Amino acid sequence: MELTDFKFTSLKEDARIKPFKCKNKDLNGFLFEDAHQYLHELMAITYILEDPIADKTVAYFSLLNDKISSDPELKSIWNRLSRKVPNSKRRKHYPAVKIGRLAVSEEYANKGLGCAIIRFIKHLFTHGNRTGCRFITVDAYRDALGFYERVGFDYISTKDENDETRLMYYDLKRFMMEEG
Amino acid sequence: MAKPIKETPVLSGKDSKRFTEKMAVIKPESKEEKQKAKDVFEQFKSIANFSL
Numbered sequence: 001m002e003l004t005d006f007k008f009t010s011l012k013e014d015a016r017i018k019p020f021k022c023k024n025k026d027l028n029g030f031l032f033e034d035a036h037q038y039l040h041e042l043m044a045i046t047y048i049l050e051d052p053i054a055d056k057t058v059a060y061f062s063l064l065n066d067k068i069s070s071d072p073e074l075k076s077i078w079n080r081l082s083r084k085v086p087n088s089k090r091r092k093h094y095p096a097v098k099i100g101r102l103a104v105s106e107e108y109a110n111k112g113l114g115c116a117i118i119r120f121i122k123h124l125f126t127h128g129n130r131t132g133c134r135f136i137t138v139d140a141y142r143d144a145l146g147f148y149e150r151v152g153f154d155y156i157s158t159k160d161e162n163d164e165t166r167l168m169y170y171d172l173k174r175f176m177m178e179e180g
Numbered sequence: 181m182a183k184p185i186k187e188t189p190v191l192s193g194k195d196s197k198r199f200t201e202k203m204a205v206i207k208p209e210s211k212e213e214k215q216k217a218k219d220v221f222e223q224f225k226s227i228a229n230f231s232l
Contacts, residue, residue: 003220008228030182044185064185070199071192100185116220119213123221124232139186152209154202156188157195167188175217177208 001108003049003116006058011035011046018050020057020105024141027103031060038062044100049113059104059113063121066098066137068156068169096135096169097125102144118151126175136170 011017013036020031031046038044044064051058069092099121104113125133137156140148145166153168160166191199225232 003223004227006227008224010230026182034182038185062185066188068188068199069190071190071196096188098185098188101182116223119217119220120224123217127221137188156199157191159189159195165183165186167186171203171206173206174209175214177206179208179210 001111003113005051005053007050007052009048009050011039011048011060013039017048018055018057020060020103022103022106022109024103024143026141027101030062030101031057031103035060035062038064038100046101049117051108056107057105058108059102059117061102061117061121062100064098064100066096066135068094068096068135068137070094094134095132096137097121097133099136099138102138114147115151122170122172122175126172134172136172138168138170139165140168141165 009015017032017035021028035044035046039046044062046060046062048060049058050056102114102117121136125136136153138148138153140153142164145168148168151170152174153170156167156169221232
């Protein structure tokens with residue numbers, strides 16, 4: 001099975017969603033019950049990988065605009081980091097793209113598709129992007145935390161340590177800088 | 181109805197400090213990882229039925 005065996009689409013309002021089932025009921029529910037509504041309200045766009053031969057949904061992910069805002073009352077930290085972050089680049093708010101949902105069908109799991117989707121998003125938002133975007137954020141389910149750690153994400157807060165989902169982020173600047 | 185997508189909160193206190201410190205020390209991705217991402221992007225582009 002190759003990625004190129006599939007079809008990649010952007011969900012349309014009148015589109016029928018092909019059968020999909022992953023282990024998480026909430027992720028199944030989002031695709032069939034909420035994705036169209038998020039699209040209609042211009043809140044999130046859902047992208048779908050389909051297997052045209054099996055006539056099934058292989059994976060999907062939903063993207064929306066986001067931002068990370070940091071408390072401005074941090075003069076001491078800024079002062080300490082002043083050599084590394086010039087004044088002109090110190091901001092309170094940083095533009096981001098949020099992965100609202102990302103799921104791979106049980107049938108196509110453990111084949112690297114989740115990792116491929118993350119790589120796709122990293123490249124997409126660092127090459128020819130029409131607006132600035134510094135971070136990828138994600139609202140990750142507990143059983144996916146290890147996956148997001150492996151693909152370079154870090155936790156935004158310690159306050160959601162006991163929640164069902166945790167907010168994580170990836171700094172896209174890592175993609176723009178050269179090693180060494 | 182699935183759970184709503186959680187909003188990203190305004191960072192404060194220790195979270196804000198940790199975030200700011202991490203932002204100042206960025207670990208670049210390897211050339212290999214960047215190339216893999218580019219290759220994957222091209223594959224997605226080749227099977228997309230919309231403009232990328």
